[in-house]
Amino acid sequence: MAIKDYIRERFFPHMWCPGCGHGIILNNLLRAIENLGLKKNNIVMVSGIGCSARISGYVDFHTLHTIHGRALAFATGVKMSRPELNLIVPMGDGDALAIGGNHFIHAARRNINMTAIVMNNRIYGMTGGQYSPLSGYGTSATTAPYTNIDHDFDVVQLSVAAGATFVGRTTTYHVQQMVDILQKAITHHGFSVVEILTQCPTYFGRKNNAGDGVEMMKLYKDNTTSIGSKKKQENPDLIERGIFVQKELPEYCDEYKNIIARAKGK
């Protein structure tokens, strides 16, 4: 099947800015799904609000474009009702971890089988460049004209602490790794988190003199490294990429099947 069989062509060209990384994520997510041979009728994509959330409009799956921050809560209802469906939940960094932070940690804690993709561009793009919980100390944004004094989350550490049974991180520069991690996350039986660093040249790049889309991607090449690499030991400031956690634990919908059996006295 060709990639174009997975998209709703009438909605292209997409609405993302020139140089935005979100299109790269869309592309590689579809490649991962194609490699896995998943049936379109078995995929439900649930998104929230923001630039990232528009991804659900472009794909030819069952798509649920919800409200800001609550995508995982909607997805929980879908998954519990129909556990056989594949749930993919792409979210922005503000969507997933500011307004939706509570749902994020609780979905992870339940280990409900779905794939949360945090499209982390460190900024609120749709509203015009305000700082997000992942912007980080010292960055600039339209609501941080004197620089940002908020510290950021480490998405990976947060997810691990909350109980996610699969946690990965990659960037829009490392597309082969992105496909690989997404495939493993989607096939993982439990709650999987994939953080993807994705550039927003329009707002984050401009406000922080980070250059255009290409320059920002080059930064991902330079300031990230594989987990536990020699480079990381030499330069602890580098951001690690790869799969941090991958373990099998009882999955929520499976557990609920046991509840039903217990309730029925079997």
Place this chain on the structure above:
Amino acid sequence: MEKSVKFVQGNEACVEGALYAGLDFFAGYPITPSTEIAESLSFRLPKKGGKFIQMEDEISSMCAIIGASLTGSKVMTATSGPGFSLMQESLGYAVMAEIPCVIVNVQRGGPSTGIPTHISQGDVMQARWGTHGDHSIVAMTASTHQDVFDITVDAFNISETYRTPVILLLDEVVGHLRERLDVPPPGDIPLIERLRTSCSEGIDYHPYLPREDGRLPMSDFGGVHRFNVTGLYHDMWGFPSDNPGVVQGLIRHLVDKIQNNVNLLARYKEYHLEDAECIMVSYGASARSALHVVESRRVRGEKLGLLELQTLWPFPEQIVREKCRNAKHILVVEMNTGQVMEMVKSSVDDPGKVFLANKVDGIFISPTDIRNILRVVQGKGV
């Protein structure tokens, strides 16, 4: 199958009604005075293969039932005051995306944390206008456990028929009072099942194109039709649109599908209205006290009547106007500062004859409270 007789709380009567109606999925968060609904369903639902989940808050509870409804499940959540406030945004989503669901609000005293273990009927206007933007909504209530059961079944039927959220506005007294409930045998009360599309695979399915009768056949998530659901204004495929014609067409559809069926949606009970000189208009637990006053005064030959409203939204203006036409006085009995009284005033021919008998101190309005106000209204002194 024989009917089954139970001695239950109003909250349990609601649970019985929901299960009778075919509830498949419940998501909720503990809050007084509605918690018994969640507790009971956590026990009952898995016995029939249904699903119960206690979410991290009321926001996610409302979101989860919407997600579950899209897969074809009959869904419900239950909450009280503060939780109902938290649900407002996603309630609006269910209105916009036309998702069948039932939301129970067992009212307690507000605003804010208010008085959690005591009665109020202060959320009537919130049920109507709590979520932002123009819209229509269905909200129903009941005063006895038998009626709570019936109205709960009705709420599911209406939500499936009109593809709309339906709010059940119970209150603390009805919720916690214990009385007899007869659960009818299955089949006694007709159930309206979800209308599903007859389009087969490969045929272009329009999830938001109403049939001639206004109903929208659905297709379950996971089925053969893949479509988009969004809280944005959307076209007949469910895709976002800011085309003025699409926007206007959708808001008119959302409002009209309810407002054009006000009388069809109206549920009410009437007691001695035919010759009543003074008509009480009441609902929920308050109607129990009002009915007591009516029945006890009728014995003495006083021409009192009661119009008990069970559908609060859309407000049955025409019915209220016609029923109250010949009354000298109309006394609205409710436990708030006059939320339904204002609606009654705007419905009747002469708003000057509408009075309020209310109580807002957390204590249930008693027949004596009503009688005291009645004396004043009837000009019999204080």
